Amino acid sequence: MRAKWVGLLGVAAACALVPSLPSLGSEATRMVRDTPLVRPVAVSAPEPSLLVENTFHVTHGIEVGDRLLLVNDDYAIRAGQVAPGVAVEADGDLTGSPDRVGVYSDTVRFCRGPTCLDEHITLVVHRNVPWEPGVLTFPGKVGAMIDSVIQIDGGPPDVLATFTVTDASKLPANVAIGPDGHVGGVPVRPGVSEIPVRICVAGNCAGVVVTLIVV
Incomplete structure (x- = not known):
């Protein structure tokens, strides 16, 4: 009889503990329900510019x-x-x-x-700030590299000058004047060349003559 009462007390104690234990299934379900879904956001690439320069x-x-x-x-x-x-x-x-x-x-x-x-x-x-070109005469030798730059004195600060050869036929063979004022190349013949160049500094432009003397 005593053993029967001990058994009944054990079953009652186990039943009392069951409600206090968390349910693994319900907890997992609640965690899934409460966790926000992270959806990918589509980021569109910016439209390419229609202009070469703006x-x-x-x-x-x-x-x-x-x-x-x-x-x-x-x-x-x-x-x-x-x-x-x-x-x-x-x-x-x-x-x-x-x-x-x-x-x-x-x-x-x-x-x-x-x-x-x-x-x-x-x-x-x-502002209209006066400017003037530096040296416009450059020496050279046949078969030797010319590597010079047309300098600009004055003009607005931090503005790059642009250079345009207005008559490319005046350039000696194998020599060029770039849009940045670089004079370069390897002359193949001696002679004196006078090349018309238009220089612009912030839209303030003037024509000059660059002289190459190749010996």
Whole structure:
């Protein structure tokens, strides 16, 4: 009889403990339900620029001679003003003379059929700071490398000058003048060459003659 009571007490104690034990199945279900789902976010790549260059350095009071160059010629340009005194034409030409010094950013619209895209362009209008070229005569020897640079004195700070040979037929064989003013090459014949070059500093341009003397 005593053994029977001991057995009944043991069963009762076990039953009392069962409610206090966590249910592994219910806990796992609750954890799954409460854990937020992390869904991948699609990040679209930025649209490539339609312009080869979108920043232009110009000079206050001097006619702008720049042009918007499109990567894709299928787009038409909506004409409009982009800075005080300066407008973009339908053919991409920037026209007019800047009225005020400063940095101006505006949106130009490009359309292909019913689809239009907006591109930002920036005009940096500099004060009219005089400049002049340095040495324009360079010596050379047949068969020897020429490695020189046309220097610029003056002009707005931190603005690179651009150089354009306006008559390439005047260049001696195997010699070139780059858009950065670098004069280089290996002359193959002696002689004196006078090469017309247009130099622009922030849209302030002048024509010069570069002389190469090859012996």
